[in-house]
Amino acid sequence: MFKPSYIHYSETGFFSNLILDYISGKPELKGFYEYAPELSSFSKKINDRKKIQVERELLADVLLQQNKSLGANEKVLANIQLLRNNNTFTVTTGHQLNLFTGPLYFIYKIISTINLAEKLKQEFPANDFIPVYWMHCEDHDFAEINHIHLFGKKIEWKEEHHGAAGEIATASLRSVIDELKTILGESENATELISLFSDAYLNHPNLADAMRFLCHQLFGKYGLVILDARDKRLKQRFVQQFKQDIFQNTNYKLVSETNTELEKLDYKTQVNPREINCFYLSEGKRERIVKNENKFEVLNTSVAFSKEELEIEIENHPEKFSPNVVLRPLYQEHILPNLAYIGGAGELAYWLQYKSMFDAAKISFPVLVLRNSVMVAEENLTQKIARLGFSAKDFFSAEENLVNDFIAAHSSVEISLAAEQQKLKELFASIKATATKVDSTLEASIEAELQKQLKVIEQLESRIQRAEKKKHETSVNQIKSIREKLFPANSLQERHENISTFYLRYGSCFIQTLKENLQPLDCRFINLE
Numbered sequence: 001m002f003k004p005s006y007i008h009y010s011e012t013g014f015f016s017n018l019i020l021d022y023i024s025g026k027p028e029l030k031g032f033y034e035y036a037p038e039l040s041s042f043s044k045k046i047n048d049r050k051k052i053q054v055e056r057e058l059l060a061d062v063l064l065q066q067n068k069s070l071g072a073n074e075k076v077l078a079n080i081q082l083l084r085n086n087n088t089f090t091v092t093t094g095h096q097l098n099l100f101t102g103p104l105y106f107i108y109k110i111i112s113t114i115n116l117a118e119k120l121k122q123e124f125p126a127n128d129f130i131p132v133y134w135m136h137c138e139d140h141d142f143a144e145i146n147h148i149h150l151f152g153k154k155i156e157w158k159e160e161h162h163g164a165a166g167e168i169a170t171a172s173l174r175s176v177i178d179e180l181k182t183i184l185g186e187s188e189n190a191t192e193l194i195s196l197f198s199d200a201y202l203n204h205p206n207l208a209d210a211m212r213f214l215c216h217q218l219f220g221k222y223g224l225v226i227l228d229a230r231d232k233r234l235k236q237r238f239v240q241q242f243k244q245d246i247f248q249n250t251n252y253k254l255v256s257e258t259n260t261e262l263e264k265l266d267y268k269t270q271v272n273p274r275e276i277n278c279f280y281l282s283e284g285k286r287e288r289i290v291k292n293e294n295k296f297e298v299l300n301t302s303v304a305f306s307k308e309e310l311e312i313e314i315e316n317h318p319e320k321f322s323p324n325v326v327l328r329p330l331y332q333e334h335i336l337p338n339l340a341y342i343g344g345a346g347e348l349a350y351w352l353q354y355k356s357m358f359d360a361a362k363i364s365f366p367v368l369v370l371r372n373s374v375m376v377a378e379e380n381l382t383q384k385i386a387r388l389g390f391s392a393k394d395f396f397s398a399e400e401n402l403v404n405d406f407i408a409a410h411s412s413v414e415i416s417l418a419a420e421q422q423k424l425k426e427l428f429a430s431i432k433a434t435a436t437k438v439d440s441t442l443e444a445s446i447e448a449e450l451q452k453q454l455k456v457i458e459q460l461e462s463r464i465q466r467a468e469k470k471k472h473e474t475s476v477n478q479i480k481s482i483r484e485k486l487f488p489a490n491s492l493q494e495r496h497e498n499i500s501t502f503y504l505r506y507g508s509c510f511i512q513t514l515k516e517n518l519q520p521l522d523c524r525f526i527n528l529e
Contacts, residue, residue: 003529005527006524009373012373029265034365037369049337075222076216092133098144102148107218109371114219132225135166146159150501190504199217208228219511255353271325280321282298329354340368341366374494375526417464
């Protein structure tokens with residue numbers, strides 16, 4: 001049984017001022033979003049969203065086709081049918097197609113999304129709310145998604161690929177799954193997990209289908225709807241926005257202006273827009289479109305269009321055009337009846353750059369909700385932490401501070417020599433007062449001698465501290481080991497560890513535990529002990 005405790009994001013040391021100011025409602029930021037991430041915002045947001053129509057029948061048809069082909073359960077199919085109704089809305093998160101679900105925070109994003117949809121249904125029962133995972137099938141940074149960290153090892157899929165990630169063939173993952181099997185062992189939970197990964201990646205031809213199947217197996221019982229937005233019919237509805245971005249560069253201008261405003265407030269911007277925020281997709285390639293004099297060229301290819309040719313290409317083959325990180329949110333909100341976007345701190349930072357772009361396009365800007373963040377401390381770790389006299393919250397401090405605090409609490413002598421340094425300063429002040437009456441030029445040499453003696457005391461203090469640490473060497477090493485487990489590579493656990501670590505010990509109960517403890521709209525970091 002896990003027990004939650006909480007720490008404010010500002011106390012963790014891992015979140016930017018922009019995000020801390022956003023969740024605390026700092027007035028200077030109110031112009032960069034529409035509604036605050038509070039339950040009270042959703043009544044207004046629902047009413048506003050009802051006024052903006054989306055092509056619900058088309059959306060439901062596409063989703064049914066995609067999800068039926070992979071055997072989606074009845075709850076998911078029923079949720080898709082609900083999207084045909086004007087009183088049904090989505091709560092959405094998006095993410096890359098990380099191998100074996102990637103870092104833990106992906107799991108937290110999905111559960112935060114599911115829980116918010118359920119919370120809204122409780123609060124507004126006359127409406128329906130569908131959790132949606134928008135798969136980033138067109139991202140092409142393979143190095144970001146081709147590995148996981150597990151028990152101190154990096155498990156990597158060594159495959160050459162440069163195009164859209166969703167198209168990557170998964171057959172070559174057999175050797176990676178065999179490696180994972182060796183690491184996980186043969187327990188019941190390990191066997192279940194390996195079977196799940198094998199079904200996903202070896203029985204589906206590409207990464208997009210594999211990820212949809214895997215996420216459905218993990219979260220389908222909660223009604224999660226998974227969308228692959230590469231469908232030509234959906235992109236056809238975004239043709240005018242593609243044209244506006246490519247030919248008028250409207251989004252570049254608007255986001256650049258917003259960036260300037262944020263920088264004036266001393267915030268770092270997450271994304272720099274391009275004049276053209278589209279890629280062109282061809283077999284095995286996803287390359288930027290750039291304007292060169294009167295031609296529109298696709299980088300690293302021989303493909304080029306005149307303005308008239310490119311307009312025709314957009315109209316006839318919108319599926320070949322892929323929005324980048326600036327344009328994708330606009331596409332998402334254009335085709336979904338969406339109320340809220342659940343994202344990490346980095347994502348919400350760049351969404352805050354987009355409000356004016358949404359306003360100009362007359363597309364609804366969602367409520368931006370920070371996903372839940374979690375640190376999991378298992379029983380053996382929790383017991384060690386307690387024996388050392390700490391709580392899990394204490395470990396957000398730097399390792400050096402933890403060690404020094406422990407030594408100070410358990411030392412038999414006063415390690416600080418600050419009092420002795422002060423006495424030395426007073427002594428030298430007296431000497432200086434006497435000496436300068438005789439010869440004022442002695443002041444500099446007396447001051448120099450003082451600094452030398454202070455340095456000697458500092459060195460003695462360090463030697464005493466090292467000696468005391470050696471006396472507590474076992475405990476000091478435990479502190480270091482615990483902190484490395486909770487903050488691997490000095491980063492948040494959720495950004496490093498994979499779900500396999502905890503699934504191996506707790507099976508699918510781990511996901512249910514998370515679901516019971518993650519609270520959407522609660523702006524506190526969760527420690528699960």
